[in-house]
Every structure is written in structure tokens, then in C-alpha cells.
Amino acid sequence: MNKFRLLPVAILLMAGAAHAQNADSLLKTLDTADKRETVAATFKSTHVVLSHSSETEKKHDLDLRIRHHFGDIGGQFGSAHTLYGLDVASDLFIGLDYGVSDRFTVGVGRSKQDEMYNFSGKYKLLQQKVNEHMPINLTLFAQMGWIAREPFSNSEFSKYTNRFSWFFQSIISRKISSRLSLQVMPGLTVRKNVSDTRDPEALVSVGFAGRMKLTKRFSFVADYTLVNGLSRPTDLSQAYYNPLGLGLEIETGGHIFSLNFMNSEYILENNFITNTKKSWTKGGVRFGFTISRNFTLFKSKNKDPEKRSDIY
Amino acid sequence: MTWINNIKRLLLSGIFFAIQLNAMAQTYTSKNIKLALYSSTPLEDIRAATDKCTGVIIKDSREIAFQVAVKSFEFDRKLMQEHFNENYMESDRYPYAKFKGVLDQQIDWNKDGIYNVTVTGMLTVHGIDKKRTVPGKISISNGQVAVSTEFKVACVDHGIKIPKLVFTKIAEQINIKVSGKFNQLK
Numbered sequence: 001m002n003k004f005r006l007l008p009v010a011i012l013l014m015a016g017a018a019h020a021q022n023a024d025s026l027l028k029t030l031d032t033a034d035k036r037e038t039v040a041a042t043f044k045s046t047h048v049v050l051s052h053s054s055e056t057e058k059k060h061d062l063d064l065r066i067r068h069h070f071g072d073i074g075g076q077f078g079s080a081h082t083l084y085g086l087d088v089a090s091d092l093f094i095g096l097d098y099g100v101s102d103r104f105t106v107g108v109g110r111s112k113q114d115e116m117y118n119f120s121g122k123y124k125l126l127q128q129k130v131n132e133h134m135p136i137n138l139t140l141f142a143q144m145g146w147i148a149r150e151p152f153s154n155s156e157f158s159k160y161t162n163r164f165s166w167f168f169q170s171i172i173s174r175k176i177s178s179r180l181s182l183q184v185m186p187g188l189t190v191r192k193n194v195s196d197t198r199d200p201e202a203l204v205s206v207g208f209a210g211r212m213k214l215t216k217r218f219s220f221v222a223d224y225t226l227v228n229g230l231s232r233p234t235d236l237s238q239a240y241y242n243p244l245g246l247g248l249e250i251e252t253g254g255h256i257f258s259l260n261f262m263n264s265e266y267i268l269e270n271n272f273i274t275n276t277k278k279s280w281t282k283g284g285v286r287f288g289f290t291i292s293r294n295f296t297l298f299k300s301k302n303k304d305p306e307k308r309s310d311i312y
Numbered sequence: 313m314t315w316i317n318n319i320k321r322l323l324l325s326g327i328f329f330a331i332q333l334n335a336m337a338q339t340y341t342s343k344n345i346k347l348a349l350y351s352s353t354p355l356e357d358i359r360a361a362t363d364k365c366t367g368v369i370i371k372d373s374r375e376i377a378f379q380v381a382v383k384s385f386e387f388d389r390k391l392m393q394e395h396f397n398e399n400y401m402e403s404d405r406y407p408y409a410k411f412k413g414v415l416d417q418q419i420d421w422n423k424d425g426i427y428n429v430t431v432t433g434m435l436t437v438h439g440i441d442k443k444r445t446v447p448g449k450i451s452i453s454n455g456q457v458a459v460s461t462e463f464k465v466a467c468v469d470h471g472i473k474i475p476k477l478v479f480t481k482i483a484e485q486i487n488i489k490v491s492g493k494f495n496q497l498k
Contacts, residue, residue: 023368023377030366058390178404216399306348306361
């Protein structure tokens with residue numbers, strides 16, 4: 001019986017508590033913030049240095065990308081005679097990426113090396129979420145390369161399909177903190193146009209990439225792709241090297257400028273994973289840059305005047 | 313004599329329960345206040361809005377408070393929304409914007425009408441507090457309370473830097489519009 005005497009006291013305390021409830025605690029109980037929201041901007045751009053990042057274009061955004069790789073800074077082809085490679089264009093690229101949806105991007109481009117045209121699809125399968133509901137981003141990437149140049153010899157493209165190469169990659173990334181993002185990319189390149197019979201037509205590669213934000217708009221970016229010693233023997237007559245790129249990325253709201261140094265001569269995966277013949281240690285490093293400009297298409301579809309932005 | 317005790321307890325419980333209900337009736341809350349921001353420059357107008365702002369009014373203490381998750385703002389350009397969160401508001405570090413103040417005037421909450429008021433309190437944006445007095449309008453009709461206000465927030469007051477390098481033009485003063493209906497907390 002005795003314990004029931006405490007009932008009114010308990011109610012009194014509760015009533016007191018309700019009275020003392022202040023604005024702060026009430027706001028806390030009303031909080032409607034999404035506890036499973038996705039983590040945005042693991043990378044600022046769809047590319048790190050050479051490799052793709054896990055990012056895709058936003059829905060209805062069109063990204064125009066222009067990339068340039070200069071010649072060797074040092075070694076036989078470098079030095080002051082070519083102004084440390086600036087006289088040479090080892091590869092040039094112009095491409096367009098379009099966001100069909102926030103998760104699916106299609107791309108088309110053309111690069112100087114082999115006069116290669118590329119057609120690509122990129123799909124964001126998993127998105128990292130806060131509170132560890134989903135720890136990683138997973139993006140799937142596929143790209144077809146088409147060599148459009150004249151054959152160097154009659155036998156080179158004996159079958160027309162030898163002009164095609166295929167590249168498949170799973171891009172796994174994680175935004176560790178607002179400053180640091182890391183990425184691993186296992187991939188497979190399949191091509192017919194192989195100069196050495198011991199060089200396999202199907203090349204396995206594993207890429208590693210990262211971004212370190214220095215300020216809100218400047219980031220240090222790097223990527224490395226391991227190719228030699230996986231499915232490719234390390235003792236081929238032609239020496240191949242693993243591509244390593246380092247760079248600085250500058251974001252200015254709609255534009256991204258990327259200034260890089262890398263040993264790879266070529267820009268597309270179908271070329272640089274299979275054919276990097278220059279080494280960081282032998283003066284084969286070169287300067288390169290990307291200019292990326294974002295356009296928003298179909299903006300007029302937004303009928304809500306409170307969310308509309310206009311450029312004059 | 314236990315039955316007398318029982319009745320006593322019952323009565324007491326009833327009284328305290330009534331007190332508690334009364335305490336709750338002193339409070340209005342809302343979960344879907346509309347918040348719109350507008351940045352205007354000769355080159356570019358930027359607008360964004362959310363309807364997920366929450367609010368509390370406590371009659372007794374004349375306290376009034378609003379809170380919004382910065383990430384809930386929607387822009388028509390997703391890239392702009394990303395830049396808003398990443399480059400300006402740093403919403404991973406400062407997820408909420410908040411205003412907490414006290415009504416400067418006494419108003420009769422039981423009488424229908426439109427009251428022009430001012431609220432003095434602390435505006436917290438981008439993790440930086442700024443004391444503000446904001447004019448607003450409270451309309452009461454049939455126990456329903458609606459609140460609306462319009463004011464400006466200077467980016468510099470809250471440590472939000474707009475670099476010269478940026479191509480998109482952002483105003484130094486951002487217009488904020490707030491409107492929402494409150495319900496009595498039951």
C-alpha cells in the first residue's frame with residue numbers, strides 16, 4: 001500500500017517537469033532532420049586525377065571537360081628544348097558527361113591518342129549515409145573505346161572489332177571526414193590490339209585514389225593504378241609502368257580546374273591503364289590540366305518560384 | 313479507512329493531472345514552418361526553400377524559438393545546393409540554424425487578431441551567434457496561431473566568406489522569409 005502513496009508525488013514531479021520544459025528541449029523533440037541522409041560530395045568532381053571518382057553528375061547537369069597532357073618534363077624528350085614538355089601535346093581530350101538521373105551518367109568524348117572515341121555509362125549503386133547506415137559509396141563504370149585512326153600496318157585491325165576496347169570498374173569510396181576521402185577501384189580492361197603476345201588481352205587493375213581538402217575550394221588529389229604483376233607479366237620486352245597522378249583541384253562554383261603531374265601520357269582508362277610507357281623516375285613525368293564546366297539543362301522545369309535561381 | 317485514502321489520492325492525482333495539462337496548453341509547436349532564402353545581385357538571383365523548420369512558442373515566458381536543418385534547403389540546381397552546404401554553411405559541422413528569442417510585447421493569446429511584434433534573441437547561423445531584434449507578425453484565429461517574419465542576414469556576421477574567385481554571384485545580405493502555423497501542444 002505504502003508505495004502507492006508516492007503516486008501523487010510522482011505526478012506532481014511530472015507536472016513540474018512539463019512546466020519546466022523549455023524551448024530548447026522542445027525543439028529537440030520536434031527535430032525532423034533525416035537521420036539516414038546521404039553523405040554528399042565525397043569528391044568535388046567526377047574524376048580524381050587520371051581515374052574516375054565515385055561521383056556522378058547531378059540530374060540534368062551537363063559537364064564539358066577539356067583535358068590536356070603535355071610532354072615529358074625531363075629525360076630524352078624533355079628539358080629546355082621542349083620547354084619541359086610544354087611544346088608537346090601527348091594527349092588531348094574533349095568530352096561531355098550528362099546526368100540522366102542523380103545516379104546515372106552517360107558520357108561521350110574523343111581523345112587524340114589513337115583518335116579514340118569513348119562512350120561510357122556510370123551508375124551510383126550505393127551511397128554513403130550518415131550514422132553508418134551505409135559506410136561506402138559504390139559506383140559502377142563501363143567504357144567502350146573505339147580507335148578511329150588509320151591502321152599502322154595492314155594486319156593491325158584485321159578484324160574491325162579489334163578497334164574496340166572495353167573497360168569495367170567498380171569504384172568504392174568513403175568520405176572519411178569532411179577533408180579526407182579515399183577510394184579503391186578494381187577494374188578490368190579488355191582489348192584486342194596487343195603488341196606483345198605475352199601481354200594478356202584482359203588486364204586486371206586495382207586503383208587507389210584520395211582527396212585531401214586543403215581549404216574549402218582547394219584540394220590535393222592523387223591516384224595510382226596497379227597494373228603490372230596482376231595479370232600482366234613484369235618482364236615484357238616493352239616496359240610498362242603503373243600510372244601515378246598527383247594534383248591540385250580548384251573549385252569555383254560551376255567550374256573545376258585541376259592541375260596535375262603524372263607519368264601517364266594518355267587520358268582515357270582504355271589507353272593509360274594498358275599503355276603507360278613513361279616512368280616518374282626517368283623524367284617521364286608531365287604536366288596536365290582539366291577544365292570542367294557545368295551546365296544545368298531543363299532548369300525551367302522547376303515551377304516552384306521560391307526555389308528558382310536566375311542568371312542574368 | 314483505506315477508501316478515504318483512495319479517494320484522496322484520486323483527487324490529488326486529478327488535480328495534478330489538470331496542472332500538467334494546463335502547463336502543456338501554454339505551449340505552441342510547429343514542425344512544418346516554411347523558410348525561404350533569397351540572394352539578389354545584378355548578375356544572379358538565387359532562391360532556396362524548406363518547409364521542415366520547427367518552432368516553439370511558450371506563452372508564459374513569451375519565448376519563441378525556431379530551428380532548421382540546413383541540409384533541408386532545396387535549390388533548383390543540385391550543384392548549387394551542394395556548394396551551399398559544402399562551401400558556405402558547412403552543414404556537416406553546423407547542421408542547424410537557430411533563432412531563440414523573447415517577445416518584446418505582451419499579447420492576448422485568447423483574443424483573435426493580428427499582432428505586430430518584435431522578438432529579441434540570438435540568431436545562430438554557421439555556428440556563430442548574433443543578437444538580433446526581428447519584427448514579425450502573429451495572427452490568432454480560433455486558437456490557431458500563425459507567425460510570419462522577414463529579415464536579412466549578413467554573411468559577414470556569421471563568418472560566411474564569399475571568395476572573389478567564385479563565378480556565381482552571392483549577395484552580402486541574404487533575405488529570409490519565415491511563415492508557419494502553430495498548434496497547441498497536447
